[in-house]
Each structure stands twice: as C-alpha cells, then as structure tokens.
Amino acid sequence: MEATFVLYPNMTALDFVGPFEVLGSVPVVTARFVAASLEPVKSDNGLVVVPTDTFSAVKSTDIIVVPGSGHWRELLKDSGGVVEWLREVHPTTKWTTSVCTGSTLLAEAGLVSKATTHWAARSDLSDRGVEVSEDRVVFDGKVVTGAGVSAGIDMALRLVEAEFGEMVAQAVQVGIEYDPQPPRSYDSIPPEVAAGLKAAFESRQA
Template sequence: MDATFVLYPNMTALDFVGPFEVLASVPVVSARFVAATLDPVKSDNGLVVTPTDTFDSLKSTDIVVVPGSGHWKALLKDSGGVVEWLREVHATTKWTTSVCTGSTLLAEAGLVSKATTHWAAREDLEVRGVEVSTDRVVFDGKVVSGAGVSAGIDMALRLVEAEFGEMVAQAVQVGIEYDPQPPRAYDSIPPEIAQGLKAAFDSRQA
C-alpha cells in the first residue's frame, strides 16, 4: 500500500513527519513524496525533503497525506499545482487525509464537506462551505482530517486502526512511544493568550 505525502514550499514539517513515522511503521506501507518537481523542498522552519515523484508522474496512490502551512492564505491563492493534483488523484485513493491547514487545500479542491483544522484557519474552512469541527480527528467518508500540527500523529493512528485494525494501531503507538496527555486546546486557554496567538498567526498572512 502506497502512502503519498504532498510536499510544497513552506509546509510545516511535523504535519507530514508525524504521519510518516506512524504509517511507515506498518510493514506493508511504502512511503512516497510528491511535489511539483523533483527539486528539494524546504519546510517553513528549514527542513529540506527530496521528492520521489512529481504531480505529473504520479497519478494514483492508496493514501494521500496533505500537510498544512503557517502561510496557508498565500497557498490558497497559489498552491503551485497542489489543489489541481488533489482533485485528480482523489478519485484513485482509498484515503485522502490532511493535517492542520492542509484541510483548507482539500476544501479548495472541493473534496471535503466536514473537517477539522488548526484553530487559526477555521474561518477559511467555513467560507469554503465546509462544516468545521473542533475535534482532533474527523472522518468524512474516505477523507480524514487532523487538527493542528501534532494532531497528525493522532490522525495517522486512527487511520491505521481503520485500515489494519486496533491491534496494529496499538502496536504502532507503543512502538513510537506516543503517550499523549490531554491536550491544551485553543478554546480552553485564557483569552489574553488566545488573542496574542491569533494576532501572531494573522501577522504571517500579511
């Protein structure tokens, strides 16, 4: 089973590295990395990843994982071919997934009706006609979305459970020693901290 991770400039590294570690722990899963070209792609914090495939060469896959970016508004204006490729490849997938603001790309492609995302991007999902959930992981048919950044690990574990069963998912979770404690959600922090965080994220979009 192929799991293909979408790469583009300024993506958030943990958005795809977390799900990659989970999915790659399943022996029957082979990882691929797709981008507009085969040139190395740099994440928003400087991690460089080399693609294995291009949007032109890869036309089908079993699983797609779309990471998000802290610069998602600019990406929605010009995705560099990501949105068009997602529309095309989605017809071939068993699972189409996103992490963080990657769900806004799925929404832009018209592939999702209910999803979660990073708290800072909820409005961008809503204006695209998507029912926005604050859950950490959301299943919408064969589309699975994870909330912000670290939620990609939870999303991938839920996906492994759905595809391979609970025992495999538990084995993977213990193998990577992922023992999450109750997360501190955006909606639960003091308003003054939330406002400061929102302002910081909004400033990135300028």
C-alpha cells in the same frame, strides 16, 4: 500499500513527519514524497525534504497525506499545483487525508464536506462550505482530517486502526511511545498569550 506525502514550500514539517512515522511503522506501507518538481522543498521552519516524484508522474495512490502550513491563505491563492493534483488523484485513493491547515486545500479542491483543522483556520474551512468540527480527528467518508500539527499523529493512528485493525494501531502507538492527550484549547490559555498567538498567526497571512 502506498502512502503519498504532498510537499510544497512553507509546509509545516511535523504535519507530514508525524504521519510518516506512524504509517512507516507498518511494514506493508511504502512512502512516496510528491511535489511540483524534484527540487528540494523547504518547510516553514527550514527543514529541507527531497521529493521522490513529481505531480505529473503520480496519477494514482492508496493514501494521500496533505500537510498544512502557517501560510495557508497565501497557499489558497496559489497552491503551486497541489489543488489541481488532488482533484485528479483523489478518485483513485482509498484514503485522502490532511493535517492542520492542509484541510483547507482539500476544501479548495472540493473534496471534503466535514473536516477539522488548526483553530486559526476554521473560518477558511467554513467559508468554503465545509462543516467545521473541533474534534481531533474527523472521518468524512474516505477523507480523514486531523486538527493542528501534532494531531497528524492521532490522525495516522486512527487511519492505521481503520485499515489494519486495533492491534496494529496499538503496536505502532507503543512503538513510537505516543500517549495521546486532549490538547489545550485556544480558550483555555491566558488572554494575553492568546492575543499574542493570534497576532503571530495573522502576521503570517499579511
């Protein structure tokens, strides 16, 4: 089974690295990394990843994983070909997935009706006619979305369970020593911390 990870400038590294570690732990899964070109792609915190394929070369795949970005509103204005590629390839997939604000790209492509995302991007999903969930992982037919950043690991484990069974998912989880815990909510932290965090995210969209 082939899993294709979408790369683009200013993506969040853990959004695809987490699912890659989970899916890559299943021996029958092979990975591809697709981008607009074969030039190295830099994440929002500086990690550089080299694509294996271009959008024009990949016409079908079993699984798509779309990472998010702290600059998601800028990306929605110009996705660099991501949205167009998703529309083209989605009909061929068994699973189309996203992590964090990657769900806004699925929404922009018109591929999802119910989804989760990072708390800072919920309004952007809603504005695109998507039913927004605060759940950690949401299945909407063959579209699976994970909430913010680290939720990509949870999303991928749920995907492994759906595709390969509970025992395989448990083996992967123990293999990577991951113990899922409910995340802190935005409303549970001190107001001054929340205000600073919100301001930091908003500044990225300026």
